Amino acid sequence: MILHGPPSSGKTSLAHIISQMTEAYFVKLNSVSLSIKELRDVISKAHDASKMYGKKTIVFLDEIHAMKSNVQMTLLPAVEDGTITLIGATTESVMHEIIGPLLSRCRVYTFKRLTxxxxxxxxxxxxxxxxxxxxxxxxxxxxxxxxxxxxxxxxxxxxxxxxxxxxxxxxxxxxxxxxxxxxxYENRINTVSTNDQYNLMSAFIKSMRGSNTDAALYWLSRMLYAGIDPMYIARRIVVHSVEDVGMANPHALTMAINAKEAVHFIGDHEGMLPLAQAVVYICESPKSNSVYKAIGQAMNYVKEHPIQEVPDSIKQGSNRYKNPIDYPDVQLNYFEESDKTRFYHPQDSGTEAKIYKRYKNKENN
CATH class of the missing domain: 1.10.8.60 (Helicase, Ruva Protein; domain 3)
Incomplete structure (x- = not known):
């Protein structure tokens, strides 16, 4: 089993209770410095104890996420054939820190913070x-x-x-x-595990997407207070400015890029100000994910359809090409399927509303 939860939520305590209530040998190992040789020695002794005395061995690995993947692999045969009963404890994301083959052989129990x-x-x-x-x-x-x-x-x-x-x-x-x-006790406990970091970032992004400015500022502050790299946060703001604001307010990308550059220029502490400004700006902006959907559909089209040849009229050096700026009535073939394939569907939001109306007019005509 894997016991997963925040610090001081009872994981190690439960392991000790189990050790006192069973007649099995109980071995506690340090996951941080554990080597393959040490682990094999424990497994060998567990095999002998089972064969000679009929006694099981429970191996408790505290902070199991700290084990290197090759060391985790060493556990697989012994866990699979029952040579040892594994109890792992971790504060980090089980899905990201424990290798899949080992995780599939364990039952995960999630501990909550004490009320x-x-x-x-x-x-x-x-x-x-x-x-x-x-x-x-x-x-x-x-x-x-x-x-x-x-x-x-x-x-x-x-x-x-x-x-x-x-x-x-x-x-x-x-x-x-x-x-x-x-x-x-001057400072509030605010440790952040890998799993916490993903959840905090998810809450942050979803709050901006939902235009809840106060919530977004709260999650931003939580991450900054916990020491999460401001540049990591800034990169996510840049992605969000295109993914969820996009053409509804193209200036959001400029604001996000400027915030990222400002953090890099003035440092982490005062960098919270441009980050906060970018967050407020993005939260209060109209939203559109048309660009996000468009590039996703275009990528899927490329993946699922035969390669399209470049039309002769727009090949490099073609004498059949006419600049549509100079010849506004010229009809050019840019893409063989362009008449029946559309990736970009503008939304009636913010700046993009003008594009939306133009597309609607074309459809009506």
Missing amino acids: KQQMTEVILEALHNPVRGLGSSVNMNDDALNYLIDISDGDVRAALGALENVYHSIEHETTITMLMIQEV
Whole structure:
């Protein structure tokens, strides 16, 4: 099985519970530095334990996404024939970081961030448990508790670390206040896994496409705060300016390119300003995906139909060619199927509305 979810959501804890409830050997390996040789040694011992003593071996691989693909491949035969029972844990995208053959042999369980109620229960247990906690030697007021839960964003490990730091920093105080938490915990937890990054970008793009300016600015800020490369964000804005705004407002592409160049020129921190301006401009622009559809249809046509010869009248150096700017009534054959094939269908939106009306007039005539 693969346990997938955000940090401190209980993946490793569940693996330890399984190890305590089974009679199998339990081996925990470090995925970051694991070599093929080390893994083969574990598999060999697991094979001997099964053959000689009839005992199964559970191999727990924390942060399994860090394993190189060739090391992951080494697992396949042992997982396939049951030599080992694999439990992998990861915070990253399962689809992008785990090789397909291994993923197909595993069941994936997705963990969610701890809720506010769950965080409250754990923190209060840490405050009052006499064996594993602080044993009620200090209290925490509601403001401090709510602030700690809010800023740790479901990461109970970080919350407990902050609580422990506060406890060791106070001398004669018996009540932990919000100010005490703020002194040891200045920045909000905002880690972003590979899967999170794809989801954040998806939300960002869809918010711009839906012309929801405030939502787009929120997702932009989330990505910038988490440290996602502003140039990566800028490139996506450029793509969106053509894909979803397109001919309805051709200036959107210019705005997006300028924002990308500005980020490169002034740096990441102040670069958020041109990015935000481009986002607002694109959100408030009329939308058209006619260009996106047109090039997609043209590419499919090229892929699915025989190659078209270039008509003689428009070949290089043809003496039959007449410039339509100088001869507006000239009839030229640009493409053999041009009479019955259309890729571009303008939409009645923004600047493109003029083109849309012209096409409509041609159809009516």
